[in-house]
Amino acid sequence: MLWLGLNGISLLLQVYNAQDTAKKIAFSQGKLFFQHIVTMRHWNARHGGVYVTVTEDTPPNPYLDIPERDIVTLDGRRLTLINPAYMTRQLAELEHDKSRIQFHITSLHPKRPENKADDWETSALLAFEEGESVVMDIATLHDEPFYRYMEPLKITESCLRCHRNYQIGDIRGGISVSIPKTKIIPYVENQLSHIYLLHAVIASLGVMLLIVFHYTERLTQKQLIRAKSKLHLAYIDSLTGLPNRRYYDQYVQKEWQRALRHQYPLSIIMLDIDYFKNYNDTEGHPAGDQCLIELAKVLKLFSKRSDDFVCRYGGEEFCVVTACNAEQSLSLAEKLRDAVEKRRLRHPNSPVSHYVTLSLGVATVVPKDTLSSTRLLGFADKALYLAKQNGRNRVEQFDQKQIDDAEMATIAEI
Numbered sequence: 001m002l003w004l005g006l007n008g009i010s011l012l013l014q015v016y017n018a019q020d021t022a023k024k025i026a027f028s029q030g031k032l033f034f035q036h037i038v039t040m041r042h043w044n045a046r047h048g049g050v051y052v053t054v055t056e057d058t059p060p061n062p063y064l065d066i067p068e069r070d071i072v073t074l075d076g077r078r079l080t081l082i083n084p085a086y087m088t089r090q091l092a093e094l095e096h097d098k099s100r101i102q103f104h105i106t107s108l109h110p111k112r113p114e115n116k117a118d119d120w121e122t123s124a125l126l127a128f129e130e131g132e133s134v135v136m137d138i139a140t141l142h143d144e145p146f147y148r149y150m151e152p153l154k155i156t157e158s159c160l161r162c163h164r165n166y167q168i169g170d171i172r173g174g175i176s177v178s179i180p181k182t183k184i185i186p187y188v189e190n191q192l193s194h195i196y197l198l199h200a201v202i203a204s205l206g207v208m209l210l211i212v213f214h215y216t217e218r219l220t221q222k223q224l225i226r227a228k229s230k231l232h233l234a235y236i237d238s239l240t241g242l243p244n245r246r247y248y249d250q251y252v253q254k255e256w257q258r259a260l261r262h263q264y265p266l267s268i269i270m271l272d273i274d275y276f277k278n279y280n281d282t283e284g285h286p287a288g289d290q291c292l293i294e295l296a297k298v299l300k301l302f303s304k305r306s307d308d309f310v311c312r313y314g315g316e317e318f319c320v321v322t323a324c325n326a327e328q329s330l331s332l333a334e335k336l337r338d339a340v341e342k343r344r345l346r347h348p349n350s351p352v353s354h355y356v357t358l359s360l361g362v363a364t365v366v367p368k369d370t371l372s373s374t375r376l377l378g379f380a381d382k383a384l385y386l387a388k389q390n391g392r393n394r395v396e397q398f399d400q401k402q403i404d405d406a407e408m409a410t411i412a413e414i
């Protein structure tokens with residue numbers, strides 16, 4: 001959008017520039033015309049006018065009131081005197097027929113009514129009286145736009161012969177030069193067509209780039225979403241929405257290393273549903289799935305500290321990794337057991353309760369090089385086995401002594 005906007009602004013500026021060039025060309029042509037006419041008038045005035053043969057197109061000038069205006073040559077030809085004003089009129093008619101460029105000698109009080117100034121010329125003449133030396137503008141003439149140029153006519157010595165009431169330098173009127181706009185436009189038309197073409201190419205290029213960018217962006221977004229969902233599928237259990245075993249493996253490794261570096265305790269709680277096979281058998285597999293979903297919700301709710309990590313380890317086995325000591329992890333395990341029991345999910349075929357219950361095994365160690373997260377998980381699993389053995393719906397903890405014993409046994413084996 002910005003691209004198109006800038007392109008539009010540039011187009012407007014360039015078109016304005018081209019139009020301005022057209023104006024400058026027109027006004028310099030106007031000035032040239034004016035100067036030519038003034039030169040011709042001086043030449044005429046310097047010779048006190050020139051005699052030409054009287055014809056239908058060149059009758060004697062009725063506004064020229066001098067005795068020797070008309071003469072007859074010895075061979076009988078009738079001649080009439082052409083003064084600068086008459087010459088200007090005739091040249092204007094010729095030029096208009098040839099090129100439609102008009103020049104008009106006029107004043108605020110012309111002798112000849114046809115020389116009367118039009119509105120634009122009148123305001124230009126008034127401006128000259130105010131001291132303006134030139135007036136130029138685009139104005140309508142006979143319903144057509146024209147570049148109009150006007151300069152004042154000043155009395156020179158040669159003018160005084162006919163215009164005796166004036167002094168040298170007086171403004172006696174002016175000559176306007178009017179050039180049809182259509183005569184100048186071709187000068188800039190080529191430039192304009194280049195401008196239009198260039199901007200059309202730039203705009204289409206911009207639109208094309210925009211489309212390419214848009215589709216690339218959409219493609220990247222799609223790929224990103226696909227990659228994210230692949231990653232999600234790889235690390236999140238689709239039934240419960242909890243991290244899966246793969247996620248657990250990566251997480252516990254990192255946590256173990258961190259706890260090893262900073263020497264703080266790390267606990268694992270392993271838990272599974274009591275007699276879940278019976279549950280599936282009586283309630284059906286879909287109800288079993290629902291039960292797992294409900295259990296996941298409770299686990300998430302009660303393990304919401306930032307360093308509690310809950311995952312579905314596999315089947316109906318879940319696991320909590322938490323950076324807390326033996327006492328705290330035992331308390332958390334007990335809370336989980338209690339919460340699930342209180343959730344009162346019916347389990348009619350359970351020998352321990354009418355409701356779904358959990359067995360949980362807890363193990364805590366401060367990591368050291370001779371141990372590993374796998375061994376810690378093994379201790380939690382052993383504690384879970386104990387909980388099952390000791391009647392289910394209970395928490396068992398693999399205490400420090402049991403851990404030390406297990407370690408000693410391993411060393412002895414080696």
Ligand SMILES: Nc1nc2c(ncn2[C@@H]2O[C@H](COP(=O)(O)OP(=O)(O)OP(=O)(O)O)[C@@H](O)[C@H]2O)c(=O)[nH]1
Pocket residue numbers: 239272273274275276277278280284285286287288289292314315316388392
């Ligand atoms: N509905 C459902 N059942 C599952 C899923 N994953 C594992 N199970 C079931 O969980 C049951 C686990 O049974 P067992 O290992 O015998 O254990 P249990 O019946 O819970 O007995 P204890 O653990 O000794 O109390 C099996 O019947 C599995 O089919 C699952 O995603 N959905």
